[in-house]
Amino acid sequence: MPSAESPPATRGRPFREGLLALDPPRLLGSRCAGCGATAFPARAFCPACRTGVVEPAELSTSGRVHSFTVVRQAPPGTEVPYTLAWVDLPADEVRLMAQVVGVAPEAVELDMPVDLELTTFGTADDGTELVGFRFRATVAVAA
C-alpha cells in the first residue's frame, strides 16, 4: 500500500458532527420515509421527492468504485499522489466521494469492491484526533 498512508483511526471524535459513528464505524446519512431515497451527508429534506419526512440512517460499509483518478498535482500542503474515487454503496443507492487506499494507484479498477474505514482527518485545537473516512480495497492487491 502507499507509504504515505496514515493509520486507521481508533479514537477521537468525528471531524464533522453527525457525519459518522465511531463504534462500529458507520457513515451517517438520512433516509426518506416516503420514497426511501438515501442521502449522504444527512439532509433535513429529501432531495429526491422533496416531500417526505427524513430519518437518520446508518449506511452500508460495502462499496464499489464507480470512477476514480490518481491525483498527481494538488495545492501546496497536500501530499500526492492519492487515489480519489466516486464510491457507490449499492445497498443504499448512495454515491459519495472518498479516497481509496490499500491498492496501488495503477491497480485501481472500475467496479473494484471497497470497504469503509475510518482515518484521521487532523487534530482539533484541544488535541483531540478528528476522525474522517476513506475506503480500502476489499481484496488485498499488490502495491
Add this chain to the structure above:
Amino acid sequence: MSLAPAHVAGVGMVRFGKYPADVMLEAMALGAAREALADAGADLAAVDGLYVGHVFGGPVAGQRIAAQLGLDGRPVSNHENYCASGATAIREAWVALAAGLHDVALVIGVEKMTDRVAGGVRPDPGDLDAAVGYVMAAGHAMSARRYLADHGATREQIAAVAVKNHAHSVHNPWAQYRKPISLEQVLGARPIAEPLGLLDCSPISDGAAAVVLCTPAGLRRLGLGSTGPRVLGVGLVSGTVQTGLGDLNAEDVSRRAGEEAWRLSGVGPDDIDLVEMHDCFTIAEIVRMEGLGLVPHGRGAAWAAEGVTALGGRLPVNPSGGLLSRGHPVGATGAAQVCELTWQLRGTAGGRQVDGARAALAYCKGGTVNGTDGGSVTTVVMTA
C-alpha cells in the same frame, strides 16, 4: 421574451496571461474598462452603475476599481459565483437595465490569480469534498474516466478538444497561449489527475474583460445609431442535490441552464451558430455541450475529433481558443466570452471568425458543492 435585451455598446480586454505581482488587479480592470468605454465611445459620465465579477479580489474590489477609474460615488456591486462570476455580473447588469434602474452599465470581470493561487483550485475548505482531497482537476478526471467507459470514446478524442482550441487561439490576440499543439503533446503531457494531463487543464491566469451594456435610451445617450449585438438573456441555475447511482455525466445542471437560456431569449438550440464553452478541462467541453443538448449524448468526444466543433465545422465551439488557450482568470472568463461573442457577431473576429454568425451562446460553470451536480451555471444568449 421575459425581459428586454441589453445592447452591447462596447467590449474590451487586457490580454490574459501571467502578470508580475506588482501589476495590480485594479490596473488590469482599468485597462479592460478603458478599452470597452473607448469601443463604445462612452465617457465615464455616461455610466450609471458598475458590476464587477471576481473571486479572489478581496472585499470591495469593485469599489477599489471605481475609485481609480473615476466611477466613485456610483452604485457598485461585487459578484462571486466562482468561475461564473463575470457572467453573473453581466446577468445582474442586464436585469438592472431591463428594470429601468440604469441606461448604461459597465461590467468588469477581473482576476489576479498567479500571485495567490498555486497547484490548482479547489472548493471552499468548509465543503465536505475539500476535506476528502477534492481538487477541480480530480472531478473532471473522474468524469473523463467514466465517459471513456460508458461511451466507447478514446483518450485521443478527449485530447482533440485541446488540439482544436489551441489551433483556434493562434488567431486570438487576447489569448494567453497562441501556439498550436499536437495530439502527441497532449497525450504525453505531465499527468495532473489521471487520465487528464497538463494540456487537458486550463491555466491559472491573470486578466480582465469589460462590457458596456445599454438600454435603447443608453445608446442614444452615447450617440450610437447602430444597435449592434444584443444580450437577449442570461440564464442562471445552481446544482441540485443528487441521489441514486445514475449517469455521472448526466449534466442535468447544464440541461436546465440551457432551458433557461432558450426560455429567456426566445432563441432555440437550432439557431446557435457558435458556442463559447467553459472548457476548464477538455472533458468539460464535451459533457457540457451534451448536457445543453447541442451535441448528442455520448458523441461529444467523437465530434471534437471529427472537426464538427472546429472552426469551419457544423457547430464551432470556442473559436477564441477557450479557457484552455485564452487562459482562465476565473472572474474574468464570463466577460471575456461576451467580448468574443460580440466580435463574432459584429464579424470582426479576424482569422477566427465564424462565417455568418447570427446567434451565439456563452456558458460558464462556477464552483462545486458537495453532493450536487455543480455550483453555478450561466448561459448568455446573444444575437447580431
